[in-house]
Amino acid sequence: MPDDATTNTTPLADKLAALPDRPGVYMFKDAGGTIIYVGKAKILRNRVRSYFRGEGSEHPRVAALQEKIADLEILSTDTEIEALILEANLIKEYKPRYNVSLKDDKRYPYIKVTTNEPFPRMLVVRRMRKDGARYFGPYTNVKGMRETLKMLGRVFQIRSCNLVIPSPTKRKYRVCLDYYIKRCPGPCEDKINEAGYRSLIDAACLFLEGKEETLIGDLTARMETAAAAERFEDAAAWRDKLRAVESVRYTRQKVSAGVVIDRDVLALARAGRLVSAVALQIRDGLLIGRQAFQLAADENDTDQEVLTAFLKQYYLHSPSIPDEIYLPDHCDEEDLIADWLGNERRRAVKLFFPQRGERYELLEMAQTNAKLQLNELLTQKAATAVRIPDSVYQLQRDLRLNSPPRNISAFDVSNLGETDPVGSLVYFRDAKPLKREYRKFKIKTVVGRNDFAMIGELVSRYFTNLVEDGSEFPDLVLIDGGAGQLSAACSALDALNITDVPIIGLAKRLEQVVLPGDGGESGPTLSIPKSSPSLRLLQRVRDEAHRFALTFQKSRRKKRVIQSELDSIPGIGPARRQALLTAFGSVSQIAQASMEDLKTKGKLPQRHAEAVYNRFRFPA
DSSP states (O other): OOSOGGGSOSHHHHHHHTOOSSOEEEEEEOTTSOEEEEEEESSHHHHHHGGGSSSOOSSHHHHHHHHHOOEEEEEEOSSHHHHHHHHHHHHHHHOOTTSOEESOOSOOOEEEEOTTSSSOOEEEESSOOSSSOEEEOOOSOHHHHHHHHHHHHHHHOOOOSOOOOOSSOSSOOOOOHHHHTTSOOOGGGTSSOHHHHHHHHHHHHHHHHTOHHHHHHHHHHHHHHHHHTTOHHHHHHHHHHHHHHHHHHTTSEEOOOSSOOOEEEEEEEEETTEEEEEEEEEETTEEEEEEEEEEEOOTTSOHHHHHHHHHHHHHHSOSOOOSEEEOSSOOTTHHHHHHHHHHHHTSOOEEEOOOSHHHHHHHHHHHHHHHHHHHHHHHHHHHHHHOOOHHHHHHHHHHTOSSOOOEEEEEEEEEETTEEEEEEEEEEETTEEOGGGOEEEEOOSOOSSOHHHHHHHHHHHHHHHHHHHTOOOOSEEEEESSHHHHHHHHHHHHHTTOOSSOEEEEOTTTOOEEEEOSTTOEEEEEOOOTTOHHHHHHHHHHHHHHHHHHHHHHHHHHHHHHHHHHTTSTTOOHHHHHHHHHHHSSHHHHHHOOHHHHHHTSOOOHHHHHHHHHHHHSOO
């Protein structure tokens, strides 16, 4: 990197010279235009130019970033809090290489309560919108969320249909089965008014908020009011709801006493680039939820940097911000983050870093959960890395191999008559296609239709390349064909003095496995039961090789046909050929086009239109 990038006459230097003295977000891009880092600044000029002072950074990640910066883009904001929100949104959108980001690409679900409707519903959605509805979540335990939703629908009789019901109803609907089994109060037939239905929704929302003490008091008051008015059926209904809520409440863990406030407890556990983050949600002194996330971070990122990034991304779209947040350590920009969360909540939010007492015990609980989650992730990762599918072991037993054939290479050829002969190689690892190892071959040495010789050429060329590159041989070679194709492949391997690679053929007609014999000849056949996982694996690999070869052969033939028909016409080059195909759709449509269509629809000059017209109407 030059000593002073701003003295260079590159476009990047011009952008650095024009940086404003105001808050905003900056995005660094590499030579390919990919966003590799997103950052925010209180003063863009000072922060961005610090990357181009000439001295290398002591932080390995920043030093690596500096070497890759090729371009810059900035977005100015009015305040630093706006810049912080924009930074979090852009990191979530682009997931830059040098930012700490949530590893899962999926969006975690929310429970949406459509309070913007007269008779609200409760839905599962993946995105929050500013539409007047209420949102709860996000929920990383999707199964638990759906169980909660099911319970609320049963206890509070929240309607599950998609009817748009105005209030008062202008048209009459017929109640469905849910009404008769006490799962819906029947607003579609005016069985309940808007106020009565809204009371059910309010109770369900209190439960989702974790305000169970408030909810129990509210349900008790409604029950007593109904009983005092001698509406005993209504009182019994509120009593049943009260009992259901209390039964759920007693299954939750009470974690704090004294002042009852909303709290979130965040903790991290790390192993290399893998980070497990856990958020415990405490409402009314009860632990109502645990959200677990997986993050990707550079090994050189500090815990403070990772914690800061997680805080921003976790609360970016959180519909519930508590009074207090407990953190394991101080983080960068903690005052700014507290101000941002307070503005979102419209009430002060305090960040605590407990060292002793009740708050520290809660933090220890969160850290224990984070470590357990990390151990699960590491165990899953290790199991995935070494797990070999049962079909591979079964194939080892059926073929009597010394080791499981984890890596399988399969060859096939395709040709139409004597034109455009091609070959293919597909590669499967642990019973799954590994497409980066696929190879296409144009037949070079074989003239005429000779599938045996073509297979021999493919095997010879492929293994010659492996030997020259010093690459490992596959555990098993599969030839699409019978005895003749297998003999040709064995001869090709013998010519290269390769004798330690298991090789078989799979004949299409009877689905029999052909085994190699002595002296490069094919040997006996092996019949594997059609229901065997090993035969199904071989068939899947063989069919994929056939598909890949056929696709390549068709593309070559199509290209040759187009070239032979259009490229031989004077004045029709690649650009005009593509324009004609785009306009008419195919060569046959071009051949049937009139002179006027060629000039108007095909946008050809007079003499070129005449050349195309005459080529198809009056072929030489």
